[in-house]
Amino acid sequence: MRMLRELSRRKLRSSLTILGITIGIWALVVFSAMANQINGLVSMGSEFYADKIVVTDGEAFATTPMRLADAAVIAGIDGVAAVQPTVELLWEKDAPVGFSAPDLVSGSIPGADQGHETFELHVATGRRLSPEDTGNVIVLGSTIARKHGVTAGDSVELRGEPFHVLGTLQPTLTSPDITAQIPLATAQRLYLAELPPLVGENLVADELVNQIVVYPQSGADFGAVAAAIEASVENSATMTGAEWGDTVGATGAIFNAIIIGVAAISLIVGGLSVINTMAMTVAERTREIGIKRAIGGSRARIIRELVAEAGVIGLIGGVVGLALGTVVVMLANEASRAGGTVLFDLTPQTALFAVGFSTVLAMVAGILPAWGAARLDPVTALRYE
Amino acid sequence: MHLIEATGLHKTYRQSRRTSVEALRGVDVRVAAGEMVAIMGASGSGKSTLMHILGLLHGPDTEDGRRPTLRIAGADVTALSDAERTRIRARSMGFVFQAFNLVPTLTAQENVALAAEYAGASRPAARRAAGEILAALGLAERTGHRPLELSGGEQQRVALARALVNEPQLIFGDEPTGNLDSARTEEVLALLRRINRERGQTMLIVTHDPDVGAACDRVIRMRDGRIVADEPAVQVRAAA
Numbered sequence: 121m122r123m124l125r126e127l128s129r130r131k132l133r134s135s136l137t138i139l140g141i142t143i144g145i146w147a148l149v150v151f152s153a154m155a156n157q158i159n160g161l162v163s164m165g166s167e168f169y170a171d172k173i174v175v176t177d178g179e180a181f182a183t184t185p186m187r188l189a190d191a192a193v194i195a196g197i198d199g200v201a202a203v204q205p206t207v208e209l210l211w212e213k214d215a216p217v218g219f220s221a222p223d224l225v226s227g228s229i230p231g232a233d234q235g236h237e238t239f240e241l242h243v244a245t246g247r248r249l250s251p252e253d254t255g256n257v258i259v260l261g262s263t264i265a266r267k268h269g270v271t272a273g274d275s276v277e278l279r280g281e282p283f284h285v286l287g288t289l290q291p292t293l294t295s296p297d298i299t300a301q302i303p304l305a306t307a308q309r310l311y312l313a314e315l316p317p318l319v320g321e322n323l324v325a326d327e328l329v330n331q332i333v334v335y336p337q338s339g340a341d342f343g344a345v346a347a348a349i350e351a352s353v354e355n356s357a358t359m360t361g362a363e364w365g366d367t368v369g370a371t372g373a374i375f376n377a378i379i380i381g382v383a384a385i386s387l388i389v390g391g392l393s394v395i396n397t398m399a400m401t402v403a404e405r406t407r408e409i410g411i412k413r414a415i416g417g418s419r420a421r422i423i424r425e426l427v428a429e430a431g432v433i434g435l436i437g438g439v440v441g442l443a444l445g446t447v448v449v450m451l452a453n454e455a456s457r458a459g460g461t462v463l464f465d466l467t468p469q470t471a472l473f474a475v476g477f478s479t480v481l482a483m484v485a486g487i488l489p490a491w492g493a494a495r496l497d498p499v500t501a502l503r504y505e
Numbered sequence: 506m507h508l509i510e511a512t513g514l515h516k517t518y519r520q521s522r523r524t525s526v527e528a529l530r531g532v533d534v535r536v537a538a539g540e541m542v543a544i545m546g547a548s549g550s551g552k553s554t555l556m557h558i559l560g561l562l563h564g565p566d567t568e569d570g571r572r573p574t575l576r577i578a579g580a581d582v583t584a585l586s587d588a589e590r591t592r593i594r595a596r597s598m599g600f601v602f603q604a605f606n607l608v609p610t611l612t613a614q615e616n617v618a619l620a621a622e623y624a625g626a627s628r629p630a631a632r633r634a635a636g637e638i639l640a641a642l643g644l645a646e647r648t649g650h651r652p653l654e655l656s657g658g659e660q661q662r663v664a665l666a667r668a669l670v671n672e673p674q675l676i677f678g679d680e681p682t683g684n685l686d687s688a689r690t691e692e693v694l695a696l697l698r699r700i701n702r703e704r705g706q707t708m709l710i711v712t713h714d715p716d717v718g719a720a721c722d723r724v725i726r727m728r729d730g731r732i733v734a735d736e737p738a739v740q741v742r743a744a745a
Contacts, residue, residue, distance in 0.1 A: 122610070122611070122615070125610045126610055129609075129610060407606070408606075408608055408609075410606075411602075411606040411607075411608065412608070412619070412623075413591070414560075414562060414594065414600050414602075415594065415595070415599075415600055415619070415620050415623060415667065415668075416591055416592070416594045416595020416596070416598075416620065416623035416624060417591070417595075417619075417623050418588060418591050418592070418595075418623070419587065419588070419591070421623065497563075498562050499557050499562050499563060502602065502606065
C-alpha cells in the first residue's frame with residue numbers, strides 16, 4: 121500500500137514507465153503464445169511422422185499417381201514391417217495456397233499398418249473407419265468437423281457428393297486435425313475423376329494411389345530403408361520423420377529467435393526506463409532519504425524500499441501486459457477459429473514467466489539508483505533543497 | 506557518570522580540492538544524563554557540526570594525528586562503522602529538525618511508526634507505539650493525517666513524537682523551533698521541558714533563539730569551531 125502511494129506521487133511518470141513495460145510484456149506474451157503453438161505443432165508433427173517413411177512420386181509431393189503394385193514391391197524390401205497405400209486429396213479441388221495447410225482427404229484401408237501406427241487418434245463422436253466400410257462414408261479430423269459444424273450421423277458435402285459422417289476425432293494439434301478419412305476405393309474414384317483426361321484415360325481407379333506410408337521394422341535403419349525404396353520403385357521420393365522435423369523445425373527456430381529478440385528489447389527498454397524513473401525518484405527524495413538515514417534507517421533498508429518500489433512498477437506492467445496479451449490472443453484465436461487455424465497457445469508457464477520476468481527485471485534495474493541513494497551522506501541529504 | 510564524554514573533536518570539511526573548512530577546532534564536551542543543553546552560536550560557529558558528531562551522523566577527524574575520544578553511556582563510539590552508528594541512532598537517539606522533515610506520503614502515525622520499525626519493532630507494534638506517543642502529545646485526532654494536512658506546530662509535534670517513540674536516552678534538536686511563530690515556539694519548548702523533566706531524557710538543542718537557550722539547564726556558546734562559554738542558563742538569563 122505504501123509503495124502504491126509512493127508511485128502515485130508522480131502519476132504520469134509512473135504510468136509511462138509502467139506503460140513501457142506493459143508494451144514489452146504484451147509483445148512477449150503474444151509472440152510466446154505464437155511460438156508455443158508452432159513448437160507444439162512441430163513436436164506433435166515429429167511424433168506423428170517419427171515411425172514412418174512416406175513414399176511419393178518423385179515429381180511432386182502426393183499429387184501425381186503411383187501404382188498400387190508399388191506397395192507390394194515395397195512390402196518385400198528388407199526392414200519393412202507394414203505398408204499402407206494411400207490416396208491423399210485436397211478437400212477443395214482448387215484450394216488456394218494460404219498461410220495454413222489446406223484440409224486433406226485421405227483414403228486407405230484401415231488396419232493395413234498392422235498395428236505399427238503408434239500415433240493415437242481418439243474418437244470424439246461416432247466411430248472410426250473400419251475395413252468393411254464402403255461408399256460415401258467419412259471420419260473427420262477435429263478442425264474439419266468444427267469448420268463444417270458436424271458430428272457423427274450428420275452429412276457433409278465433398279466434391280459435390282453427400283458423405284455420411286461416421287465419426288469425428290479429438291484434436292491432436294497436427295495433421296490428423298485437418299484430415300478426413302474415407303475408404304480407399306472411394307478415394308481412388310475421386311482421385312481418378314480429378315486427374316487430367318490425358319493422364320486419367322489409361323488408368324484404372326483401383327490400381328491408383330499417390331502416397332505409400334511405410335512402417336519400418338523396429339530397430340531398422342530408416343535411412344537405409346528409404347534408400348532401398350527409392351532404388352526399387354522407379355521415380356519415387358521418400359521422407360522420414362527426421363527429415364520432416366528438420367524442415368518444419370527451422371520455422372520453430374525462427375519464432376524462438378523472435379521471442380528472444382522481443383524479450384531482449386523489452387529487457388533493455390524496460391530496464392532503462394525503470395533505472396531512469398528510479399534515479400529521478402531518488403533525486404527528488406534526496407532529503408527524505410536523508411531523514412530516514414538520520415533517524416536510523418539502514419542502507420539495506422533504503423535499498424530494500426526502493427527496489428521493492430521498482431518491483432511494483434514491473435509487477436503492474438507485467439500484469440497489465442499479460443492481460444492485454446491474453447485479450448489479443450483470445451480475440452485472434454476466436455477470429456481465426458472459424459477458418460480452422462488456431463495461431464496462439466498461451467500457456468500458464470508463459471503467463472507466469474512474463475509477470476515474473478518484468479518484476480525481476482524492474483527490481484534489478486532499481487538496484488543501481490537504490491544503491492546510490494543508500495550511499496548518500498545523511499547530513500548532506502538533509503540540507504538538499 | 507556522564508552520558509556524553511567527548512574530547513579533542515576536530516572536523517574539517519573539504520569543499521574542493523584546494524579549499525576546506527575547519528568546522529571544529531578542538532572541542533571537549535560533557536553532558537550529564539537528564540541534562541537539557543542548548544548549543545548556541547552564529548552561523549558557521551560549528552554548532553551543527555558538533556551536533557552531527559555527537560549524534561553519530563558524522564565521525565570526528567582521525568587523520569593528522571588527531572586522537573578524538575567519544576563515549577556515549579560509557580561505550581567508545583569514536584570509530585564505528587556506518588551500520589553500527591545507524592543502529593545506535595535508531596535505538597538510542599531521537600532527532601528533531603528545523604524543517605520538521607516528515608515523509609510526505611506517510612500519515613502522522615506511519616511517520617512515527619517508521620522510527621520504531623527502524624529500531625526493530627514489528628509493524629503492528631510500531632503502529633501501536635506510534636499511536637500512544639501521538640496521543641500523549643495531544644495528536645490523537647490527527648494520527649491519520651498526512652504532513653501537509655497538519656499545521657506547522659502539529660508537524661513539529663509529530664516529529665517530536667517520532668524522536669520519542671523509541672524512548673531514546675538522547676534527543677537532538679536542530680533548530681527545532683526555527684520554523685515556528687512565537688506562540689508555537691512556546692508550546693514546543695514547554696513540551697520539550699516537560700518531557701525532559703518527566704522522562705529524564707537528555708536533550709541537546711542547537712538554536713539561535715535566546716528564549717530556547719533560556720529554557721534549558723545549560724548553554725554552550727560556540728565561535729569559530731571552539732566552545733567560548735559553557736554556563737548554566739540562569740546566568741545567561743541574568744546577563745540578558
